[in-house]
Amino acid sequence: MAQDVKKRLLLSREIIDRRVKELAATLSRDYRGRDVVIVCVLKGAFMFLADLTRYLEMSYIVDFVRLASYGSSTESSGKVAVTKDIEISVEGRDVIILEDIVDTGTTLLYLRDLLKKRSPASLKICTLIDKKERRIAEIDADYVGFDLDEGFVVGYGLDFNERFRCLPSVYVIEE
Ligand code: IMP
Numbered sequence: 001m002a003q004d005v006k007k008r009l010l011l012s013r014e015i016i017d018r019r020v021k022e023l024a025a026t027l028s029r030d031y032r033g034r035d036v037v038i039v040c041v042l043k044g045a046f047m048f049l050a051d052l053t054r055y056l057e058m059s060y061i062v063d064f065v066r067l068a069s070y071g072s073s074t075e076s077s078g079k080v081a082v083t084k085d086i087e088i089s090v091e092g093r094d095v096i097i098l099e100d101i102v103d104t105g106t107t108l109l110y111l112r113d114l115l116k117k118r119s120p121a122s123l124k125i126c127t128l129i130d131k132k133e134r135r136i137a138e139i140d141a142d143y144v145g146f147d148l149d150e151g152f153v154v155g156y157g158l159d160f161n162e163r164f165r166c167l168p169s170v171y172v173i174e175e
């Protein structure tokens, strides 16, 4: 499996940057004057967070959560656990969950329900990629960078068994 993974460029660095800028403009407009907490889902959303936050023109704080959804490579099993919780209170605040990709939706549904119990003023989801084809959980992102019909993607935070995460563009793995 190691070196012979074939991949095809899907979203270039320039295209991602342009879209991230647009998302930042939308969020900055929607959240102006609010008490915002951006909850970045590790590890996948780290690069998205780093780029997005540099374009945001609003006040906000950032925290991190790490979830493990079992099944290691291209399939998720449906079992989710929090391996690192956020450390600040979201009570009465406007929360934006920042995700790399929503696939079956299992991970996000779990996180949304967990954070909802902590009484935020509002709770929305922003994802770089929305892969609706395999959605199982009843959940939709409020802000979407790109829609993806099918395939397994890597780069810009997304990994395949921890590989390719730090590539600046997004690629589709070819079977
Ligand atoms: P879900 O719970 O099935 O929606 O997906 C959970 C996680 O699986 C995502 O946050 C990603 O970390 C990972 N994942 C799903 N699809 C892909 C993909 O195409 N590439 C890389 N990671 C993925």
Ligand code: MG
Residues within 6 Å of the ligand: 041, 042, 043, 044, 045, 099, 100, 101
């Ligand atoms: Mg993820």
